[in-house]
Amino acid sequence: IDNGGAKQSAAVKFAETPMYVYGVDVSKWQGDINWAAAKASGISFAMIKCAGRSTGDGSLYIDPYFVQNIQAAQSVGIQCGVYFFSQATNIVEAYEEACLTVQLCQQYNITYPVAFDWESASDYRVALVPQNQLTMNMIAATFCNTVASYGYTPMVYACKNDLYNTFEPASLSASYKIWMANYYNDYYYTSNIYMFERPLPATSFPYQMWQFGVTNAIPGFNGYVDMDLGFFYYMPTVAATSFQLTVTQKEISTTFGSPVNLLDGVIAVSSAGIDATPFVTYLISDVNGQLVTEDYAYANVGIYAVTYTLTDVDGTTASEQALLYVYPPTGA
Structure with missing residues (x-):
């Protein structure tokens, strides 16, 4: 990464504040989005796909809607994080993915985390190179530590099953924020949205963001979009520190x-x-x-x-x- 050694800096600083907030995660599959309508409906943050690695030949690619999405979302005041769709099978590939992510993010004020999105299926390249939990934690840590060195908050995305069986969740969650996918039938391709007072998924490890379903109930989207519940928000801070x-x-x-x-x-x-x-x-x-x-x-x-x-x-x-x-x- 060639940026003269500079780390991310922003004119406005943000402080993490515990609270429940709704968010979405998007990529090219959502097409054009009316972000103003989404914000007006109560969407506070967006996790935007910046790039990924092919599930087949392992080549890197940039999401064609990344720039459009992050510029439009930030223009209406939606706080943004990003995610990289990883198919890393070793720490070298994880570092390569992190480098591309940082290069794409540096010109934007990223307030939400930068996530290592690791997913698997029987026909994905990662399924052909199975790793033990310790190795998978090292792969995730390589990505997370690299983006953290440039001033971003790292996060690991995976489904609940992978967090338990592919990674070692106790040590992973002790080091990085966790974004867990765990769909409930009530929220999976329906018009329903999780209400704050309802129970959350039980786990043996802490997690800070929950991808709870896929809905068509959010204005601004032509069809379905992944919905997320964040357990934190970033409040803008000012220079003064006195009440x-x-x-x-x-x-x-x-x-x-x-x-x-x-x-x-x-x-x-x-x-x-x-x-x-x-x-x-x-x-x-x-x-x-x-x-x-x-x-x-x-x-x-x-x-x-x-x-x-x-x-x-x-x-x-x-x-x-x-x-x-x-x-x-x-x-x-």
């Missing part, structure tokens, strides 16, 4: 019946340096100090106090206030 709530607009003006975004100009940072603006709450009160709804304020001319509150992870709170002026409609 902060700042209201830059101390006076907000509007007219009768015209709502405004009361969070415009609000800056919030947690003590971990994470952008906490989505967690700011506010209450509105009238000149008598009585709490009113936002709809009430816009429907009644007057002056209102807007009190913003942010609670940090340790329970510390901060409050700021602004005035909301609701004027009579123009011409009244």
Whole structure:
């Protein structure tokens, strides 16, 4: 890999945050995708195929939709990881696959993991060269350690059966994130989607992403797409590391019946340096100090106090206030 020794860097830094989020994994088989529609439906991340190795002759190839997919997904704010469809039978091939992956990823801000996607079938080349679990772990580790050396978060994708029988899952999961495929009939080529409160697959090892099915229920896709549940998300961080709530607009003006975004100009940072603006709450009160709804304020001319509150992870709170002026409609 020739990049002058530079590792991945991004203008915006991200901090991993535990939470359940929906994602998809895509390749050329999905064709053209309306990523804006997918995001609006609740898709938070995408694992995008960048390249692979032929299941037959073992030649390397680039997914023809990789550039289109990653550029379009990132343009609408979907966080992206990538995966390489591996047919590596030794560590030399795994290193070769990792090198191609890094070359393809370097011009993009990859926030989600870079995955070693290892799959097998009776007619795949990997089935002709069976390996023991220790060797398979070394093959996966070669790919993962190589991409990690360039600043990416490594991950191993495999079905539940392969994780138990082809790899040695305890040591593998202790070193790298695991993306496990384990389809439930309810979600396999149906219009159903896993709901967060339902049970997760039980394993003897930890995993951080679950490919739970194939659905045609996601807007933006012409047909079926693999669905994933991530157990983490990457929140954008800012340079400041002190707990902060700042209201830059101390006076907000509007007219009768015209709502405004009361969070415009609000800056919030947690003590971990994470952008906490989505967690700011506010209450509105009238000149008598009585709490009113936002709809009430816009429907009644007057002056209102807007009190913003942010609670940090340790329970510390901060409050700021602004005035909301609701004027009579123009011409009244």
